Amino acid sequence: MQSDERKRLPPTTSHLLALAACGLAVSICLPLRDVLEPTNIAMLLLVTIVFIAARLGRSPAILASFVTVAAFNFFFVPPHVSFLVSDVQYLVTFAVMLAVSLIISHLTTRLQASASEALARERRSHALYALAKALAGAISIDQVVERVGAFVREQADGDARLFLTDTAQALHEFPHPGAPLGLDESIAVRAVFQSDAGDGSCCIASPNGRDMMFPLAGATHRHGVLFVRAGACSQPDLLLPMLDGVASLAAIALERLHFVEIAEASRLETEAERLRSSILSSISHDIRTPLTVLFGQADSLTLAGSHLTDEERDAARAIRDQAGRLNKMVDNLLDMARLQAGQVRLRKEWQAIDEVVGASIRMLDDALREHPVKVTLPPELPLVAVDAVLMERVFCNLIENAAKYSPAGAPIAVNVVGNADGLVIEVCDRGPGFPPGSLPRLFELFERGAAESPIAGVGLGLAICRAIVEAHGGQIGASNPADGGACVRFTLPSGGEPPRIEPELADPAGVGS
Template identity: 85%
Template sequence: MQNDERKRLPPITSHLLALAVCGLAVAICLPLRDLLELTNIAMLLLVIVVFIAATLGRSEAILASFVSVAAFDFFFVTPHLSFLVSDVQYLVTFAVMLAVSLITSHLTTRLQASAREALARERRSHALYALAKALAGAMSIEQVVERVGAFVREQADGDARFFLTDTAQALHEFPPPGVPLGLDESIAIRAVFQSDVADRSCCIANPNGLDMMFPLGGAMRRHGVLFVRAGAGGRPALRPMLEGIASLTAIALERLRFVDIAEASRLETEAERLRSSILSSISHDIRTPLTVLFGQADSLTLAGGHVTDEERDAARAIRDQAGRLNQMVEKLLDMARLQAGQVRLRKEWQAIDEVIGASIQMLDNALREHPVKVTLAPDLPLVAVDAVLMERVFFNLIENAAKYSPAGAPIAVVVAGEAEGLVVEVRDCGPGFPPASLPRLFELFERGVAESAIAGVGLGLAICRAVVEAHGGRISASNLADGGACVRFTLPSAGEPPRIEPELTDAAGVGS
């Protein structure tokens, strides 16, 4: 409600006041009855009607019009103190006076109403502008909700409630509700949120007032629904203003969402840049002393009799640990180069079994207690890969399978052909991946078990993903139904592989 409406007098009081003003005007004009013409007295009474219309309202002005005409006839037209008319022409005067009074009161009240409406629109415009400025400076959803709720209470005499979406696009009231809504309101809110029509707002009348719901739709997504209970005095005329409030709220929520996305992207970029710098600097600075340490320890293990058995065992342990640390540094270097884009693939047509065999040979010590079974589909085509990088992929996958499998457990490498290329699976008989870590297994420094006695820094699978994706393939991890883990990746075919002609043999069976 507007301030002017709150100050209006009760109807009975205002009508009695109109009668009192008419009586006062008649009392003032009575002493002038013999001094002024009747037309002048009629004009004075018309002025009183206009004054009442401008100050009290239309119905009071209509009442004053009839009372003024009756008082003019009773007190000023002969015979006095009687409603009898001595001259029929006075009837025309009465009719014209009444018509002029009614028309004047009507125009005056319309002018007053228009002025009040224009003033109310101006106040709402200033208030909306102030709200827009306040929302532009809001730094959180809590501030948006607080400022919009205060605006609705002040300007619409209502109560605002917000139903916003979470990351899964499910509606939840924010902040948590004090009094839950009824079933009808909840259904209406969900319908407004999901509706695809142009005007998706909704109004519901209830004994406590008028419920209005407005969607909070941004440029990229819907953020929720604004629910306003306008109270017993709520009117549909408030709807345009509330639609503007909903639009401003949606813009503010959209801005906050983009700010969060930009900040997260900036932090992620900074973290990746810092991580790459650390990887590059540490790996290069550590590689040289590690090589020296490995060489010195290896020399001690091969030394003659002047080295005791205990010293030789200690040197052998130092050499093995230095070699393991050197492998970690190699992984750091590989990851740093892959992330920096400094690695160019040198693709050549390769037989996949030869690449697997080279990787298994490099893992001679690690596979001492794990038999590896390689299963190849018949007639596998050659595949265009960078053999060095692909050997690193098989090396990391088979090494991981060996580290996380119990002693004596076999490791299976299965290669099958598809229309798009080759599909490779590396399976083990270990405990499998923790289900919670499956979505993050291929990220940097991510390990299946964070606290584990098994050595590693969580780079092997990240390197595998980078190499496979550089070849245009995809990689994923899963747990087998009968136990164990499985890493599966694809290598797409790139063109038509060359044909391998069989060797010709002479009569003695010797190749030419």
């Protein structure tokens, strides 16, 4: 507080007060001139210099140093009331007294300045601690912006604006845009945001004051830039460390809110997925029994022979086909529910992948009636440890999808490549391909490439494929080749060292013939 009062005093007032303090000291010491030695009088006058330096500053203390030396010579050194000196040794006393006064003035003002700076740092530290507590309790970005702005107004006498990124990593002022920035300021904000790790802060002078920019760098990515406009009389060297700390606290708060948002979305998605799986499992079991009865009755009617007319037989056949399709959908629902619940245990055995592919193609005889399938297998493919039943399901789903979305007569390609880690398998068609925006979500539950597609399906086939492939330790993905069509690619790890097949020994005696 003392330093603040001293700074508020005009220079003229400070110097007049210093002269008044010197006069008061001289008037107090005059009655003691015949009692104390001149050296003791000098000590009392030096105390006055210390008081003036501590209260009024360096410049008034320097003035007081010269005034007290002159007053000491005029009033206390014989001959009195004269600047003449009876003893030349007093010149040394005057020089030492002046030097000591100036040194005391310098040291006292430096000590006072250090104490004031320490108090200012303490106040800033307390303010930063209070800001950290406030930001730790912030539950929205609006609260972060509001509290950072209030801190900058109170501690730096400036105006704070936060430029944050959106989902496309574009910078926008939050919560609402203020006065547009100038060209130089906009370029500086963008440069600070795109700067490398480390000190990316920036300080530029503008007609409205001094602009300072600090990156809001979180643990995972940068959330934006803190823009502070301070007054023209501000001292950037003092403000930069404090505002850099404010930017760090704001970045931590934004990072926490980002992770809270992600965790909440994940929790809601998990709960929705669990509820959906429970509903699917319960409904599927309840529907399966009547569907089986309906399919059996319709199949019996189609085999009734002459007891039905042609129209009745066609109707029974249509009922049987639709019931079979619905029964297949229910099977997919049950399989997906079991896979998600972890109730399916893999029965891995060493299999030749060409046999699994062939069995899958034979199961799809009706669906592939208008689509030739070309299987490319290199010679001497290694065996893989897979559950043959589940892997046939993967091939059936992928090949059937390729047939459904390809025009009649378009070929379907199944390519198998072996490497040191296992097998890489591709199923490609010559259809329209996947919609570009759907690729990241293709393997989610109930996700279809085209939402309004006239082709029958509920969006479970690819989700089942992903669950089975991942259960085998592989990975699956989809793409649109440059030459057209769609392609699904998945990997199967080798699963260890396959068993060695010993060659049959020749029977020279012909016993086994």
